[in-house]
Amino acid sequence: MFVCSLKASTIKFFGVIGVALVTLVAIVLLIPSYSVPTTKEIAEMNENISFDDVKSSQDAVKFLSQYGWEVIDTPLEECEITIPAEFDKVITSYNEIQKQQGLDLSKYAKKTAQRYTFKVTNYPSYEGTVYANVITYRGRVIGGDICTADAKGFIHTLQMPNHT
Numbered sequence: 220m221f222v223c224s225l226k227a228s229t230i231k232f233f234g235v236i237g238v239a240l241v242t243l244v245a246i247v248l249l250i251p252s253y254s255v256p257t258t259k260e261i262a263e264m265n266e267n268i269s270f271d272d273v274k275s276s277q278d279a280v281k282f283l284s285q286y287g288w289e290v291i292d293t294p295l296e297e298c299e300i301t302i303p304a305e306f307d308k309v310i311t312s313y314n315e316i317q318k319q320q321g322l323d324l325s326k327y328a329k330k331t332a333q334r335y336t337f338k339v340t341n342y343p344s345y346e347g348t349v350y351a352n353v354i355t356y357r358g359r360v361i362g363g364d365i366c367t368a369d370a371k372g373f374i375h376t377l378q379m380p381n382h383t
Contacts, residue, residue: 270360279335279353282360287379290337290351300334300354302327313374317362320376324354324362332356339365343380351377 268285272278276294283290302324303310314324332354339349347369354362366374 272358273353273355273360274358276335279355280337282353283337283351283377286377287341288339288351288365288377289341290339294335294337295350296334296336298334299331301331302329304329313362313364316364316374316376320363320378322360322362327356327361330356332361347372 269282273282276297277292279294280290280292305328306314306325310324317324333356335353335355337351337353339351342349342365345367347367349365349367352362352364352366353360363377364374365377366372
């Protein structure tokens with residue numbers, strides 16, 4: 220005859236493992252999936268956007284207006300920046316935002332570019348200060364973002380969000 224006994228601590232252990240597995244499965248099923256836009260989707264988003272002939276701050280204002288952004292015409296900052304030769308975590312993360320809109324800063328490593336920063340006046344459903352950055356190289360937009368400097372801020376592509 221074969222006898223198997225279980226201690227209370229063994230039952231608790233397997234109970235905790237079971238609850239953890241159920242929780243993990245629930246999290247995986249409930250978290251929305253994130254998909255990187257395809258080249259075709261990026262092309263469709265930027266179909267009517269011209270990235271060329273942005274040689275001044277006024278040109279950058281016109282560029283931003285193609286996305287529907289309204290900004291104060293005078294830039295808060297206009298400066299030269301150097302795209303680093305090697306990307307750290309922060310620049311790699313920022314470049315992922317650029318890739319989502321069909322741009323790639325890695326092509327411009329070690330190049331000196333121009334950055335224009337404007338205050339956005341028509342960001343939907345947000346009360347804080349929002350900025351628009353446009354990065355150009357030789358009159359062509361090579362990067363840009365919409366962001367805020369608030370503690371619980373955000374940064375995203377130049378596309379106007381679909382807030383209701």
